Amino acid sequence: MASDQPTPQRLAAIREQMSLLSDYLDPAGMQERLSALEAEMGSAGFWDDPDTAAKVGAEHTRTQRRLDTFTKLQSDAEDLDGLAELADEDPEIAAEFDEAIDSVEVRLQAAEEQRLFTGDYDAGDALVTVNAGAGGTDAQDWAEMVLRMEMRWAERRGFKVELLEASAGEEAGIKSATFRASGDNAYGLYSAEKGVHRLVRLSPFDSANRRQTSFAGVEVAPVVEEAGEVTIDDDDLQVDTYRASGAGGQHVNKTDSAVRITHRPSGIVVQCQNERSQSANRATAMAMLRAKLIQRQEEERQAEIAKARGETLDVNFGSQIRSYVLHPYTMVKDHRTDFEVGNANGVLDGDLDGFVRSWLEANAKGRG
Template sequence: MASDQSTNQRLAAIREQMTLLADFVDPAGMQERLSTLEDEMGATGFWDAPDHAAKVSAEHTRTQRRLEAFTKLQADAEDLEGLAELAEEDAEIAAELEGAIASVEARLGEAEEARLFTGDYDAGDALVTVNAGAGGTDAQDWAEMVLRMEMRWADSRGFKTELLEASPGEEAGIKSATFRVSGDNAYGLYSAEKGVHRLVRLSPFDSANRRQTSFAGVEVAPVVEEAGDIQIDDDDLQVDTYRASGAGGQHVNKTDSAVRITHRPSGIVVQCQNERSQSANRATAMAMLRSKLIERQEAERQAEIAKARGETLDVNFGSQIRSYVLHPYTMVKDHRTDFEVGNAGGVLDGDLDGFVRSWLESNAKSRA
């Protein structure tokens, strides 16, 4: 009986969640938007403007995928009621019901996550840059560990990643690296990773095996195809070319094809070495610069909003967000939300969902 009561409670919770989700998703509105996009795609001369056509096509694919996912989830949630009635008299169906409920609950959790994204760029792709901080060789090794962690997390969520640049350290690890992550809400999710990541461990680079504290910074910028209000003057740019080295180049150490661009007014530096030509690397680097300038502009806007509310908001990348302790005990703790886990190895292998979800919920509440 207790089990039946538990099942009924879970089914009631699912019904309530589906009602809230339907209001948020607005399937009728999505269908209307799909029809509008399809009319535009079927118009004469649509492909004459390939850049615009590609964006419309991408929005159509994204909208259709979201609508199909919601429709399938809604149908599966509705089927649970009939399955529950059959399960009362059949043990095999009871086992099937448990799996079906768990599946719907998990997908509901993923769908509801989208409700936490409120920023203008949250739905789009992201540029993620990892920089070694204080700590010498240990910090450069730690930066490479953070890069691996962030990219493995992207893989676990089914995102596409592309390493754009990686500058190797003198002895080990990396000085910096930038990758692009593509997928629904990539920027909104990776915004949770902005800041300084602190590592405490026994140094593998210290002959005395002493405990060492190292730091790595993570910067995240939205990938924005249109410049909007961002104006970049060529006179403000210092463009350097160099020979690609380390990860990223298919024709490494053959030509000076890698490009580094310094934006003098802001001090922002971007570089790209993974493309096949210097001109392609420059185009990618300029897109990276535009994204980082937009991110800075957005951070300044949020700071102004917070100031108007009488609040303080740290818009710098220098704030320490998370500590990873590997000695004398193992623990990873997020200092913004107090979320922590003891399985540091799992976190370093890319299990970041708990940290990100807790930050998203906390951030959504503070914005509200």
């Protein structure tokens, strides 16, 4: 990542950014939290409650990883001034310095991303649902392309990806699908993808090969493990079982193991066919329902805040956020930030970082 800036300015910028990052991350506070978690993990009876133990252990691992990443970055950043002085006298050290300062700048940018997440659920996992819009087979094919793009991006970010449900289209593609992305800030990142994605291309399903516009919607909900976050009355639920289809082994084709749950008051429908038993599918579907109800509450809360400020806030699933043009030219443009990329195939292969980062920064400024 070569920079046109002179070295003194680059070093000054790194020092300033490291200071801001240190203030935000509070490494001393992280160390105190680690000590408290370790004391809890060492207490008698800690492992008697496996669920709580797993959550505490996960928080400890996550906090330790963040602290280690910051400490290494801070150490490498502090070494740069000395390396810069030596680089003036030795060409070999000059090459080493160039690599070192590039590395620090790249890692600093990644670490700074943390400052863009301020929501209650941003740090946790995300439940991502892709739905085909109007447009028949073309829309269902486009929905499958969007699903692949979103899952590929998750894999690029190092997230664990688990496909929970997929309903196949009549001829091609999918009607809908839901996957869980597990990793640091998955929900905060995927919030940038929520909305309608519009495709313009020559239709591969039209014998006349005419240009077709298709739509696919992306919904994103936070995965919240604590059931107390939202109350669900069993009387409000309609639970249906059906025979699972598609990948999943021979078992899913022999039993009515798939579960569909309709929450009557909200009209939210969730389904899961990924697990090997009906009870496991029901548990996963209930977690999905809880996530979507929490997401709805969060959107209503944000709308109230905006209303109090005299602003209008578009949190609707129906808002078009991005266009993907494959004919007569190739371009992907985000309508919220005007960020655009000419390499549409790269974007469809999961290169979403630029779009997500620009939206996160714009969103952070809007909150400020």
